[in-house]
Amino acid sequence: MTGIQTGIATVTAPAPDEIEWRGEVVRQLDADWSEGGGIGSWIGTVDHKRIGLRYLYTGLVFFAAGGIESLLIRLQLAGPDLHVVGPEAYDQLFSMHGVTMMFLFAMPVLSGFGNYFVPLMIGARDMAFPRLNAFGYWMLLGAGLFLYSSFLFGKAPDNGWFNYVPLGDSRFTPGINIDYYLIGLILLGISSTGGAINFIVTILKLRAPGMTLNRIPIFVWGELAMSLQIVFALPALTLASVLLMLDRTFGFHFYDEAGGGDPLLWQHLFWVFGHPEVYIVALPGFGIASAIIPTWVRRPIVGYTYIVIGELSVALIGFGVWVHHMFAVGLPNMTLSFISLASFMVAIPSAIQVFAWLATLVAGRPVLKTPLLFVLGFIVIFVIGGVTGVMFAAVPFDQATTDSYFVVAHLHYVLVGSAVFPIFGALYHWGPKVTGHLLDERLGKWSFWLMFAGFNLAFFPQHLLGLYGMPRRVYTYDADLGWSAYNLASTIGAFILGVGILVTAYNWVRSRRRGDPAGNDPWRGETLEWYTTSPPAPYNFVTVPTVRSREPMWDQPELAGGAQHPDAGGRPLTGGHLTLSTSPLDARPQAVVHMPHSTPWPFFLTLALLLVAVGVLLNAWPVAIVGVVASGAGLAGWYWPRGQTQET
Amino acid sequence: MLDPSSGAGRRVAGLWWMLFWISVVAVAVVVGLIAVAIVRRHRRPEATAGEGEGDDDIDRSPVAWGDRFVVLSGIVVTGVVLAVSFVVSLFVLNDLAAPAERQPLKIEVVAHTWWWEVRYPGGAVTANEIHIPVGEPVEVRLRTADVIHSFWVPELQVKQDLVPGMDNHLSLEADHAGRFRGQCAEYCGLQHAHMVFFVRAQPPAEFQDWLADQGRPAADPTSALAQQGRTTFEGSSCAGCHTIRGTTADGVLGPDLTHLAGRETIGAGVDRLDPDTLARWIANAQDDKPGASMPPTELTPAQVDAVVAYLLGLE
Numbered sequence: 001m002t003g004i005q006t007g008i009a010t011v012t013a014p015a016p017d018e019i020e021w022r023g024e025v026v027r028q029l030d031a032d033w034s035e036g037g038g039i040g041s042w043i044g045t046v047d048h049k050r051i052g053l054r055y056l057y058t059g060l061v062f063f064a065a066g067g068i069e070s071l072l073i074r075l076q077l078a079g080p081d082l083h084v085v086g087p088e089a090y091d092q093l094f095s096m097h098g099v100t101m102m103f104l105f106a107m108p109v110l111s112g113f114g115n116y117f118v119p120l121m122i123g124a125r126d127m128a129f130p131r132l133n134a135f136g137y138w139m140l141l142g143a144g145l146f147l148y149s150s151f152l153f154g155k156a157p158d159n160g161w162f163n164y165v166p167l168g169d170s171r172f173t174p175g176i177n178i179d180y181y182l183i184g185l186i187l188l189g190i191s192s193t194g195g196a197i198n199f200i201v202t203i204l205k206l207r208a209p210g211m212t213l214n215r216i217p218i219f220v221w222g223e224l225a226m227s228l229q230i231v232f233a234l235p236a237l238t239l240a241s242v243l244l245m246l247d248r249t250f251g252f253h254f255y256d257e258a259g260g261g262d263p264l265l266w267q268h269l270f271w272v273f274g275h276p277e278v279y280i281v282a283l284p285g286f287g288i289a290s291a292i293i294p295t296w297v298r299r300p301i302v303g304y305t306y307i308v309i310g311e312l313s314v315a316l317i318g319f320g321v322w323v324h325h326m327f328a329v330g331l332p333n334m335t336l337s338f339i340s341l342a343s344f345m346v347a348i349p350s351a352i353q354v355f356a357w358l359a360t361l362v363a364g365r366p367v368l369k370t371p372l373l374f375v376l377g378f379i380v381i382f383v384i385g386g387v388t389g390v391m392f393a394a395v396p397f398d399q400a401t402t403d404s405y406f407v408v409a410h411l412h413y414v415l416v417g418s419a420v421f422p423i424f425g426a427l428y429h430w431g432p433k434v435t436g437h438l439l440d441e442r443l444g445k446w447s448f449w450l451m452f453a454g455f456n457l458a459f460f461p462q463h464l465l466g467l468y469g470m471p472r473r474v475y476t477y478d479a480d481l482g483w484s485a486y487n488l489a490s491t492i493g494a495f496i497l498g499v500g501i502l503v504t505a506y507n508w509v510r511s512r513r514r515g516d517p518a519g520n521d522p523w524r525g526e527t528l529e530w531y532t533t534s535p536p537a538p539y540n541f542v543t544v545p546t547v548r549s550r551e552p553m554w555d556q557p558e559l560a561g562g563a564q565h566p567d568a569g570g571r572p573l574t575g576g577h578l579t580l581s582t583s584p585l586d587a588r589p590q591a592v593v594h595m596p597h598s599t600p601w602p603f604f605l606t607l608a609l610l611l612v613a614v615g616v617l618l619n620a621w622p623v624a625i626v627g628v629v630a631s632g633a634g635l636a637g638w639y640w641p642r643g644q645t646q647e648t
Numbered sequence: 649m650l651d652p653s654s655g656a657g658r659r660v661a662g663l664w665w666m667l668f669w670i671s672v673v674a675v676a677v678v679v680g681l682i683a684v685a686i687v688r689r690h691r692r693p694e695a696t697a698g699e700g701e702g703d704d705d706i707d708r709s710p711v712a713w714g715d716r717f718v719v720l721s722g723i724v725v726t727g728v729v730l731a732v733s734f735v736v737s738l739f740v741l742n743d744l745a746a747p748a749e750r751q752p753l754k755i756e757v758v759a760h761t762w763w764w765e766v767r768y769p770g771g772a773v774t775a776n777e778i779h780i781p782v783g784e785p786v787e788v789r790l791r792t793a794d795v796i797h798s799f800w801v802p803e804l805q806v807k808q809d810l811v812p813g814m815d816n817h818l819s820l821e822a823d824h825a826g827r828f829r830g831q832c833a834e835y836c837g838l839q840h841a842h843m844v845f846f847v848r849a850q851p852p853a854e855f856q857d858w859l860a861d862q863g864r865p866a867a868d869p870t871s872a873l874a875q876q877g878r879t880t881f882e883g884s885s886c887a888g889c890h891t892i893r894g895t896t897a898d899g900v901l902g903p904d905l906t907h908l909a910g911r912e913t914i915g916a917g918v919d920r921l922d923p924d925t926l927a928r929w930i931a932n933a934q935d936d937k938p939g940a941s942m943p944p945t946e947l948t949p950a951q952v953d954a955v956v957a958y959l960l961g962l963e
Contacts, residue, residue: 306715337738348730352722368689
């Protein structure tokens with residue numbers, strides 16, 4: 001964002017006639033912001049909305065892949081001693097299911113909503129680093145395809161999503177399965193770290209004038225908290241992965257106890273990332289809930305400040321609880337006690353948010369349409385996952401049930417609760433903004449009830465399986481253990497959940513052709529995404545608004561027309577790719593920022609890095625070196641000075 | 649875990665039931681508040697709408713009790729409940745770690761992919777079955793020969809991982825005689841599902857007899873077929889991996905078979921031990937447990953039958 005700074009933007013009101021004024025601005029903005037068509041625009045786009053949608057659709061395609069994997073798992077476990085898939089395939093399926101749902105579904109879809117809606121909600125015309133944004137998406141797509149190419153060779157990662165060593169080192173898993181996993185995670189780390197930095201800068205620097213800290217929509221706070229966690233958590237994962245690559249490829253001994261290493265080092269590094277990862281997936285979901293509830297209960301959220309403090313303190317305390325994934329490895333009880341305390345404490349900020357939502361629901365008048373139903377379903381499911389989470393904070397209980405199906409039940413209640421249900425709520429709440437068409441309400445309700453019932457039938461019995469002694473990650477079990485009925489129920493539930501998901505998929509596709517037009521603001525929402533057209537124009541807003549309230553669309557009637565008049569503080573900012581930079585705390589205008597135009601370099605750089613990845617995967621070092629050189633060329637092209645509108 | 653058969657198991661189960669009822673109340677409160685909100689959704693607005701459009705259904709009136717409710721329920725009540733739970737869990741943790749009052753029997757369990765080696769003082773070695781005396785704590789030293797495994801007998805004890813380079817310990821105790829199923833709980837590769845063991849709690853006198861038997865070398869074959877089986881065993885690749893004490897078979901890669909006939913299952917829980925399953929297992933263990941270290945045999949069916957006859961005589 002090293003753009004040309006022209007000082008505080010002052011816009012004088014042009015023509016007195018509203019229509020004439022607006023038409024002229026729109027004509028100029030269309031010319032300024034058009035990316036044209038064709039393959040060049042498709043590869044080179046830096047529009048946060050196109051990129052956000054790509055994140056969303058890509059994540060949903062991977063959601064389908066991870067869902068098919070989970071159904072195969074459930075078919076294999078539907079009864080005792082079944083042979084739907086062999087143990088080798090089973091191990092690959094549950095490993096890729098975990099990797100997919102965490103890294104290729106939840107994070108991309110939540111980043112996708114963030115990409116699409118953060119600039120809209122804060123009144124910016126793009127993300128702070130549009131090219132980095134494009135690069136983040138291409139890297140995600142590349143890493144996802146890279147990981148899934150392993151299935152073509154029957155060599156998908158097969159050591160679970162946390163890949164404990166020494167099972168994951170070359171002595172016990174010599175094939176390239178684990179190399180796929182490690183390189184895939186490193187590539188995904190590049191993508192999400194870039195995305196997180198982009199969110200942080202965007203949220204702190206590009207808010208509309210007047211959007212002081214205490215007027216930031218809570219969804220945006222959620223994306224900010226998530227991004228801060230990503231920036232601090234992912235380096236641990238990348239480090240862990242690089243060290244294991246060195247062990248596997250060059251015979252280093254970081255994790256090899258015989259060579260002076262320590263297998264627990266992997267667990268520490270992984271969970272220093274892995275536990276915050278749970279909140280990385282949950283916090284944006286909390287944010288979605290906080291965005292949907294006020295609109296659908298027709299009053300502002302209760303306890304705004306407490307919710308924001310809650311989100312940020314989850315993000316902070318979440319870094320102090322990683323050892324509760326290691327309560328059974330044999331660490332001293334004193335260590336366990338401290339981590340246990342932190343794990344109990346982390347429930348408080350979540351409880352604050354839950355009770356704030358409940359207070360808002362009780363104080364408001366809920367409109368029981370699909371978006372709110374999904375949020376209510378989220379609250380119930382997440383609270384059940386939360387109370388079992390508190391159980392795991394108690395060391396002896398954790399030691400009794402860890403690595404059993406009780407954990408599988410718990411983690412699905414937390415993650416499906418806090419990611420999948422809010423995401424589906426958001427599809428119904430924000431879908432009309434994205435596509436311009438309303439979704440069908442009847443199908444939406446069907447989808448919700450099928451998903452809610454199917455989910456609980458699939459996962460509630462797994463609590464009991466865990467208490468009865470069924471360990472996770474077993475590919476089969478004996479008939480005489482009494483586990484069969486619960487497993488069959490779980491499998492049936494999983495398929496009902498799948499049908500519920502398909503109903504929404506159909507609803508979405510159908511709405512694009514047959515849905516009623518949405519208009520700017522179909523729900524009479526409170527935040528700025530409802531200030532513009534559905535779908536928004538490439539420049540988002542005719543005028544970048546001046547904000548005077550936490551719920552600007554409810555308190556500033558002049559926004560209703562979709563173009564705040566310059567007399568009221570609206571800024572057209574025509575004459576280039578321009579947006580407004582403001583001060584981080586009180587959002588005072590500081591500068592007009594020139595944003596970059598479409599560019600193929602992020603795409604090229606991604607291809608070059610994938611070449612490096614393939615070279616390292618196959619130990620084909622010349623290929624890797626060509627990739628490194630090409631990456632250098634890509635960066636050179638990216639940063640090549642282009643006169644006045646140079647930017648990152 | 650819901651059906652504990654040891655003091656430690658009962659302590660953990662007690663903790664579970666406390667946490668369970670707290671959880672039931674918490675979920676009930678949340679669902680109840682949602683129900684209240686839904687039931688009251690059609691009431692008239694409490695206050696006149698805030699500034700703005702007159703026909704607007706948006707309620708801008710402040711919620712007087714809102715912040716107080718959030719602080720009280722989210723921080724104060726939640727905090728107290730969590731604090732109590734934490735303290736109780738520390739007491740349970742402390743109880744589980746309390747040292748045994750008398751010098752307990754010490755045994756060693758070594759995990760292998762995918763079976764359990766069990767070593768007793770005095771040289772008795774067995775596999776996949778742990779005998780303990782009823783009512784006496786047994787100190788188990790846990791080591792692994794390869795990757796990380798986890799030792800778990802749901803009715804008796806919490807889990808303890810077996811980590812390369814670490815010596816972990818747990819105390820195993822059953823308060824009545826019986827057979828308790830255990831299973832590896834940490835994913836350890838292809839046959840993680842078939843890494844089962846049984847704890848058999850016996851009256852102390854019976855246990856001492858069993859232990860003395862296990863310490864003796866293998867019984868000599870009593871039939872011509874069994875004698876032929878022993879010769880075959882000693883002369884084939886079997887002896888490269890398995891030990892039968894009192895014979896020339898002294899391999900250390902697979903389970904000690906000195907008293908195989910007394911065990912209940914084969915292949916760490918793959919099948920019940922009988923002549924048919926044993927013959928099938930020897931012919932090709934990969935059929936029932938793909939990935940296991942034991943390769944398909946080069947023995948003829950007749951030789952397999954002889955080996956089966958011999959092994960099933962090893963009480």
